[in-house]
Amino acid sequence: MQQVSDPLQILHDVFGYGSFRPGQEEIVQTVMAGENLLAIMPTGAGKSICYQLPALARDGLTVVVSPLIALMRDQVAALRNNGVEAGALNSSIDEEERRRIASGVREGTLKLLYVSPERLAHGNTIEWLARSNVRLMAIDEAHCVSQWGHDFRPEYAAIGEARRRLDGVQTVAFTATADVATRDDIVERLFEAPPRLFVHGFDRPNLRLAFAAKDNTRKQLLAFLDKHKGESGIIYCSSRNATEKIASMLESEGFRALPYHAGMDQSERDRNQDVFLQEDGVVVVATVAFGMGIDKPDVRFVAHAAMPKSIEAYYQEIGRAGRDGLPADTLTLYGMEDMRLRRLQIEDSGMSDEQKRVERQRLNALVSLCEAPVCRRQTLLAYFAEESPPCGHCDLCQEGAISFDGTVEAQKILSGILRTGERFGAEHIVNVLVGETTDMVARCGHDRLKTFGVGADRAKGEWRSLIRQVVALGLASVDVAGYGGLSVTERGWAALKGAEPVRLRSDVLRLRLGRRRKGQ
Numbered sequence: 001m002q003q004v005s006d007p008l009q010i011l012h013d014v015f016g017y018g019s020f021r022p023g024q025e026e027i028v029q030t031v032m033a034g035e036n037l038l039a040i041m042p043t044g045a046g047k048s049i050c051y052q053l054p055a056l057a058r059d060g061l062t063v064v065v066s067p068l069i070a071l072m073r074d075q076v077a078a079l080r081n082n083g084v085e086a087g088a089l090n091s092s093i094d095e096e097e098r099r100r101i102a103s104g105v106r107e108g109t110l111k112l113l114y115v116s117p118e119r120l121a122h123g124n125t126i127e128w129l130a131r132s133n134v135r136l137m138a139i140d141e142a143h144c145v146s147q148w149g150h151d152f153r154p155e156y157a158a159i160g161e162a163r164r165r166l167d168g169v170q171t172v173a174f175t176a177t178a179d180v181a182t183r184d185d186i187v188e189r190l191f192e193a194p195p196r197l198f199v200h201g202f203d204r205p206n207l208r209l210a211f212a213a214k215d216n217t218r219k220q221l222l223a224f225l226d227k228h229k230g231e232s233g234i235i236y237c238s239s240r241n242a243t244e245k246i247a248s249m250l251e252s253e254g255f256r257a258l259p260y261h262a263g264m265d266q267s268e269r270d271r272n273q274d275v276f277l278q279e280d281g282v283v284v285v286a287t288v289a290f291g292m293g294i295d296k297p298d299v300r301f302v303a304h305a306a307m308p309k310s311i312e313a314y315y316q317e318i319g320r321a322g323r324d325g326l327p328a329d330t331l332t333l334y335g336m337e338d339m340r341l342r343r344l345q346i347e348d349s350g351m352s353d354e355q356k357r358v359e360r361q362r363l364n365a366l367v368s369l370c371e372a373p374v375c376r377r378q379t380l381l382a383y384f385a386e387e388s389p390p391c392g393h394c395d396l397c398q399e400g401a402i403s404f405d406g407t408v409e410a411q412k413i414l415s416g417i418l419r420t421g422e423r424f425g426a427e428h429i430v431n432v433l434v435g436e437t438t439d440m441v442a443r444c445g446h447d448r449l450k451t452f453g454v455g456a457d458r459a460k461g462e463w464r465s466l467i468r469q470v471v472a473l474g475l476a477s478v479d480v481a482g483y484g485g486l487s488v489t490e491r492g493w494a495a496l497k498g499a500e501p502v503r504l505r506s507d508v509l510r511l512r513l514g515r516r517r518k519g520q
């Protein structure tokens, strides 16, 4: 068979699509150019094409490592349906299938081989692959390699070994988890040098984003729902108890509201889920147990009655609204108590110090989004490393925030970061600004700095918020892979020189997110 290598033609002839989705073509080109890459794309963005297409356009075998047997089966069936020779090696296949795969690999007719990480971990499998013409290794759900990911799988360690045995074969990794700590960890564990990085498809322009500090949950939810009478939606709560209470409150206000949480009978849960899926205008009041694998296109709103667990979780949860592409509304209520609780959970969790550090940074990132001084979408996408202009329809774009000219505050923070050598985290900078002589401050002699005590006019909680805002604005950045040290960015330098005024929010300064201190 004549090798076709025009990607667009393969896209059309084999997969039956008229055009690439955003990001796909560039990734395909990069794969075909032989480069290693890590691509971060949300579920449904179309990752598979990114490695399947190059597999067909070039000689040799592409090995796809995937942890989900059901998913492998679907993909192989779909590929065969399109006339592509593909197979899957995992615990569920029979002897005949295994032989078919072996001969396809021997004769070079098999283009794509899906392998579970358990299989890959077998010395035999690696030896056999080393003797086969493996051209490309594609790693699906690459976050499974990282302990910081939400789905760490020890078997993924076999991938590193396999790559070494395959002489560092070209490797492309895919994940929907965009968390920076996880991302850095994936790079470190899978690659010997940083690969090309692609981030695509996180923008969901039809979702309206809004946040509000919790003041009266009942009133705030009712005001939000008032705009969505007769529509389907989800309200996320942080406890089982809260789902029951809010559901019955909504019932008494005339809504069709059903609770959903892991403590309910399976049959009752299934029933509520079915009602939500099949009928119009049902509000499910749920814990995060609800939503996995639910594909209802016309969910018109998602509200969080309490702060979500992380930006990742937030994104997943609001992502269940507006799958049909039509406008959908979201509201997230957050409060000081949520933040404090989350902080305590982290400190008391029994995690390693390093893991706690990562979790604290995740929490800070989420709080930065709650307190964002500019467009929510911009701030959210910046977290995923995607750039975008202000969206024009989030709460901040429409209503703005109560802000003040925070140029001087920003300069105090930035100069505090600089004078302490751009090595310290927010807590130390706060201590220097308010003039508190902690052990660390004394040990480093930072009580002799010019910035020591220049911020004594504000409470520590206010400075913490201002620092998060300065980071959210891109004036300073956090070393997430290391110890959370702050450094001044190019834009931060411009702000230090007073190039343009810095607007900061004053309405969020009341919220305090203090770290509980040991023994003090």
Ligand code: ADP
Residues within 6 Å of the ligand: 017, 018, 019, 020, 021, 024, 041, 042, 043, 044, 045, 046, 047, 048, 049
């Ligand atoms: P992911 O692995 O990122 O979750 P998939 O690769 O399964 O996503 O693709 C999601 C859906 O989008 C699939 O149904 C796929 O057929 C479809 N799809 C992917 N690329 C395109 C494209 N260029 N044009 C149209 N549909 C596409």
Ligand code: ZN
Residues within 6 Å of the ligand: 374, 375, 376, 377, 378, 390, 391, 392, 393, 394, 395, 396, 397, 398
């Ligand atoms: Zn906006």
